[in-house]
Amino acid sequence: MTQRRKPAATTVAKEFQSSVDFIEEISPEWQETMGLDHIEIHHHYLDAASSLLFGAGTKNSPGTVRCAYMGGTTFTAFVETRWNYQMADVYWMCPSIVQWDEERLIATVVHEYSHILCASEQYLLEFKIEEIAAGNQMTTADIDALATMYYERMEMATENVARAVLRAAGQ
Ligand SMILES: [Zn+2]
Numbered sequence: 001m002t003q004r005r006k007p008a009a010t011t012v013a014k015e016f017q018s019s020v021d022f023i024e025e026i027s028p029e030w031q032e033t034m035g036l037d038h039i040e041i042h043h044h045y046l047d048a049a050s051s052l053l054f055g056a057g058t059k060n061s062p063g064t065v066r067c068a069y070m071g072g073t074t075f076t077a078f079v080e081t082r083w084n085y086q087m088a089d090v091y092w093m094c095p096s097i098v099q100w101d102e103e104r105l106i107a108t109v110v111h112e113y114s115h116i117l118c119a120s121e122q123y124l125l126e127f128k129i130e131e132i133a134a135g136n137q138m139t140t141a142d143i144d145a146l147a148t149m150y151y152e153r154m155e156m157a158t159e160n161v162a163r164a165v166l167r168a169a170g171q
Contacts, residue, residue, distance in 0.1 A: 012098060019097040019105065020045055027109055033169060034113050040087045041116070047094050076100065079112040083119035106171060107162065114161040122158075125150050 023043060031041060078091040090112050097105065115122065129147050132138060138146070 015098045016045075016094055019100070020092075022102060022105055023092065023097070023109065026106060030106075030109050030113055034110070034117065034165060036113055036116060038086055039116060041113075042087075042089050044089060044091045045094055045097075046091055076104075076108050077112050079115045081116050081119035081123075083116075083123060088116045088119070103171075107166065110165050110171075111159060111162040114158045114165065117161065118158060122154055125154055 027041070027043060031037060031039070075093045076096040077093065079088060080091070081088040090109075100108070129143070129150065132146065133143050
């Protein structure tokens with residue numbers, strides 16, 4: 001009988017650490033390039049279990065904008081921005097970042113940082129959706145559909161900013 005073995009964990013761990021090191025290396029440069037020097041940005045790296053738990057119905061604190069940047073079918077990163085305090089936290093999903101190459105990781109950093117640039121405006125979206133929901137004029141399904149429509153446009157606007165930044169930077 002062929003002896004079965006677990007996947008080589010050390011290899012995955014090394015790939016993970018390599019991705020983390022890369023993100024840590026490039027982030028300060030993009031922070032400066034995008035004029036975000038004055039923002040206190042922290043990066044967090046979540047394991048598979050934490051990635052699943054994160055964002056599951058937890059309530060945003062006031063001023064926070066969340067993004068779930070999709071890479072293929074897998075969440076790659078979230079950003080929580082407390083724009084009124086000039087602070088932001090970027091959460092990286094470890095199962096996802098292991099599989100992405102440098103180009104995708106750069107694009108994700110720039111996308112998340114674009115959310116930070118636009119955070120004060122994007123927060124209005126969260127506020128408006130809560131206001132509509134509180135009005136009890138629409139069904140939950142209608143509010144969900146409206147929120148999805150808003151978020152799709154917010155994500156597209158953010159991605160447009162990110163792509164403009166990448167092109168201007170010659171990427
Ligand atoms: Zn996004």
